[in-house]
Amino acid sequence: MVPVLNLVHLYPGLLNLYGDRGNIITLKQRMAWRNMELRVHQVGLGEDFPDVPVDLLFMGGDQDREQVVVVDDLRERLAGRLSALVDDGVPFLAVCGSYQLLQRYYHPARGPDLIGLGIFDAHTVHPGPDVARCVGNIVARWDLGTIVGFENHGGRTYLEGDTAPLARVVAGFGNNGQDGTEGARVHNVFGTYIHGSLLPKNPAFADLLLRLALDRRFRDIELSPLDDSLEEAARRSAIARTAS
Numbered sequence: 001m002v003p004v005l006n007l008v009h010l011y012p013g014l015l016n017l018y019g020d021r022g023n024i025i026t027l028k029q030r031m032a033w034r035n036m037e038l039r040v041h042q043v044g045l046g047e048d049f050p051d052v053p054v055d056l057l058f059m060g061g062d063q064d065r066e067q068v069v070v071v072d073d074l075r076e077r078l079a080g081r082l083s084a085l086v087d088d089g090v091p092f093l094a095v096c097g098s099y100q101l102l103q104r105y106y107h108p109a110r111g112p113d114l115i116g117l118g119i120f121d122a123h124t125v126h127p128g129p130d131v132a133r134c135v136g137n138i139v140a141r142w143d144l145g146t147i148v149g150f151e152n153h154g155g156r157t158y159l160e161g162d163t164a165p166l167a168r169v170v171a172g173f174g175n176n177g178q179d180g181t182e183g184a185r186v187h188n189v190f191g192t193y194i195h196g197s198l199l200p201k202n203p204a205f206a207d208l209l210l211r212l213a214l215d216r217r218f219r220d221i222e223l224s225p226l227d228d229s230l231e232e233a234a235r236r237s238a239i240a241r242t243a244s
C-alpha cells in the first residue's frame, strides 16, 4: 500500500501573494519521487478541516490587508484545532505574514494590532509605510546547514522569552534586521520570513518536514535520498552571490 500523508493548506485563496504554494508542490513531488503520496486539502475562510488525519500544516504570506481578513477566522474558529495538532507534534510551516499571525500579535503598518494565536512567544511591529521594507536575498545558518531564499516584509519580529530562532542571519534582514535572528521554531512549528519559494531551494528543509510527518504517522518508513545536485549548485551560487 502506498504511504499517504494529508497536508492542510490554510487560506490558499488569501495568503498567496509570494508564490509560497511552491512549498506544497515541492513536498508533493518529493513524496511522489519516493512512491508515496501527499494529499493536499485546502481550508479557506469559514471552511472546516477535512475529515482526515492531519499530517502537515501550511500557511503562506501576504499583505497586511489579507492578514486583517484572515486573523479573526484563524483565531476564533481554528485556534483550538491548530493548538491540538501542534501539541500532537504535527509539522507546521508558516511563512512571513502567517508566521506573524502565529505570534502573540502583529502591529500592522496601519490600523489596530492583529491578535495572533500565540504559538510563538514573539510579536511583530510594522514601523509604517514610510519605512523601507526588508527586501532582498537572504542566507541564514541553521541546524541542517544553510538556508537560502528571498524576503519581503515590512514587519519586524522580536522573539520573547526563550523562543528559539529558526536560523541565524548570514546576509539579509531576517526577523528584524538587528538581532541576527531569522524565524522561530517551537515543537514542530517552523516560522520563517523566507520566500523563494523556500522548500524548492532548500531540499533538506522539505525532507525534514516529511520525515517528521512520516515518523509521527508510520514510524518505520525510510526517506530515500534524492538527487538534489541541481539545487545544491543553485544554493552554492546563491550563497556566493548573497553572502559575499
Ligand code: GLN
Residues within 6 Å of the ligand: 018, 060, 061, 062, 063, 064, 067, 095, 096, 097, 098, 126, 152, 153, 154, 155, 156
Ligand atoms: N504584511 C506583512 C509584512 O509586510 C507580511 C508580508 C509577507 O507575508 N511577505 O510584514
